Amino acid sequence: MNTKYIDLINQTFDFPQEEFKLEEKQLQFHDIDLMGLVETYGAPLKFTYLPQISNNINKAKGWFAKAIKNNKYKGKYHYCYCTKSSHFKHVLNEALKNDIHIETSSAFDIDIVENLKKEGKITDETFVISNGFKRAQYVTNIARLINNGHKNAIPIIDNYEEIDLLSQEIEGKFNVGIRIASEEEPKFEFYTSRLGIGYKNIVPFYKNQIQNNKKVKLKMLHFFINTGIRDNAYYWNELQKCLKVYTSLRKICPSLDSLNIGGGFPIKNSLAFEFDYEYMVDEIINQIKLACEEEEVPVPNIFTEFGSFTVGESGGAIYEVLYQKQQNDREKWNMINSSFITTLPDTWAINKRFILLPINRWNDTYERVLLGGLTCDSDDYYNSEQHMNAIYLPKYNKEKPLYLGFFNTGAYQETIGGFGGLQHCLIPSPKHVLIDKDDEGNITTSLFSEQQKSEDLLKILGYQN
Known part of the structure; x- marks a missing residue:
């Protein structure tokens, strides 16, 4: 039986794709070892893959050059x-x-x-x-x-x-x-x-x-x-x-x-x-x-x-599923260790959808779930993908951590979310990692910003000098 998550993806889409592939049963994005990123920096985290900005600019310039010539x-x-x-x-x-x-x-x-x-x-x-x-x-x-x-x-x-x-x-x-x-x-x-x-x-x-x-x-x-x-x-x-x-x-x-x-x-x-x-x-x-x-x-x-075309496809966010809540006969809520309202505000404000894929456990069986954020706001959720009316992910297992990636999130989310400022329910902004390539084409990473600390928020609120 084709009951694994990888089977679902292969049956639904052409996969692998230009930017997505599996390496040792784990997802890679532009050849970036995403699980390696999590192991180094933890989750939640945001990242920016800088070379994709130049890639998209030069694609567009190429299309216009060709059209002008033709x-x-x-x-x-x-x-x-x-x-x-x-x-x-x-x-x-x-x-x-x-x-x-x-x-x-x-x-x-x-x-x-x-x-x-x-x-x-x-x-x-x-x-x-x-x-x-x-x-x-x-x-x-x-x-x-x-x-x-x-x-x-x-x-x-x-x-x-x-x-x-x-x-x-x-x-x-x-x-x-x-x-x-x-x-x-x-x-x-x-x-x-x-x-x-x-x-x-x-x-x-x-x-x-x-x-x-x-x-x-x-x-x-x-x-x-x-x-x-x-x-x-x-x-x-x-x-x-x-x-x-x-x-x-x-x-x-x-x-x-x-x-x-x-x-x-x-x-x-x-x-x-x-x-x-x-x-x-x-x-x-x-x-x-x-x-x-x-x-x-x-x-x-x-x-x-x-704007979005230039920078959008360079960005991503990675979360860990903390817990699963079975709220009724049909609805299972996978709770992530961050908030959609604060880290991907377009999902809440204008119902925008991003590419959502698990980082690991692609060979496990899958289930239908809803995703919930950490705030106490009933709107802090993500419930469907544009290609289907539900989210399917590897089955929750308390003994096997599951990490989720949202991709092409590089435009507007930081400014709308108020990077470096107060977040809803004081949920901290996650770490932000910059990913680049050196002269030999090897992937390099550097930490752009740490996850917010309580002192950062208390200072903004006037509790600390």
């Missing part, structure tokens, strides 16, 4: 990393090895940019695309960056007042972009994004505030879809509307030479995940070229802003 597209391509996905220095250091650019979303982002410039990681030639609703400190920081000589800084205008606010603090001429307020998917509670300026209002806005303004030059139109780049009618329809705005604007604005198709690629969230990235890139380039040819305007340079 379509004989005359514009250039620029890859931007959205810092909001993960602001950590080790992430930026790895990403910036690959000749990329930066997208910012708040005032303190500019401080990070200036720090990177001091260290020589970026230069004045690096594009810094500044999105977000801008008020005092953000405007001041953008102005300081431009006034200090960073001419490739492009603030993206989000509302009608921002040009005046920027003009008051920026010395001399500066470039801007305009963000389109795209229409949201039908399932949203509102029709139009709160960010940017409406399709119909962009050309009048340009004529009123930019066309005759000798200080300001429009360089970029920014198109962002909240749900990201998807092969569906909604995405293609919004792209077509965006291209109508671009071609109309380009006819009266010769300085407009760039189109930013922000809104990222999806990342793998299941062993059954399928997405034809190469086709999507080729079709986007093709649609842009066709629209420009039809309206007889030059094609734009293409910018993308990939």
Whole structure:
């Protein structure tokens, strides 16, 4: 009988996969010995596999290079990393090895940019695309960056007042972009994004505030879809509307030479995940070229802003199953030694699913379970995978520890969870380990942060000086 966990996986998916395989009946992720990681650092722990950041950047750059060549597209391509996905220095250091650019979303982002410039990681030639609703400190920081000589800084205008606010603090001429307020998917509670300026209002806005303004030059139109780049009618329809705005604007604005198709690629969230990235890139380039040819305007340079795609697939979390509670005839709760709310907040906040696999015991029989976190909150649980309506794991055995891995968790979880701060029910943040490769290609590990101690939390709460 095929009753082992490995049998379940083999029957359900193509396995092994590019990043997952078994070695001596234990799971490996990009050739990382995960049980060895647990034996060295303990669990719970989080890890970041830095080489995957460069891998994904170069995959995307390759897709765009191929599409530009195949379509004989005359514009250039620029890859931007959205810092909001993960602001950590080790992430930026790895990403910036690959000749990329930066997208910012708040005032303190500019401080990070200036720090990177001091260290020589970026230069004045690096594009810094500044999105977000801008008020005092953000405007001041953008102005300081431009006034200090960073001419490739492009603030993206989000509302009608921002040009005046920027003009008051920026010395001399500066470039801007305009963000389109795209229409949201039908399932949203509102029709139009709160960010940017409406399709119909962009050309009048340009004529009123930019066309005759000798200080300001429009360089970029920014198109962002909240749900990201998807092969569906909604995405293609919004792209077509965006291209109508671009071609109309380009006819009266010769300085407009760039189109930013922000809104990222999806990342793998299941062993059954399928997405034809190469086709999507080729079709986007093709649609842009066709629209420009039809309206007889030059094609734009293409910018993308990939955050989750850049860093998401580099991250993982490992937990130990502490105990199993049989709450009724059907429901078995495997209790992990951490909290989903605090360490993977997207599972709680937006019902996001990550790849979940056991690290060990793949040759044991399996059972259907629910996963519970340590907090006393009824929402601290994880109950299903996207490919099925339940979780199946090796059977709980008090004498045989079971370790679970959640994968592709590298985007947003630390910032949303409040890294280094208070956690729900004062559950401590786990250790965080950085994983890299040396010049010979050998896996190396280093401890980035220790698990929080009670003193750390008591100090934040005011109980200790």
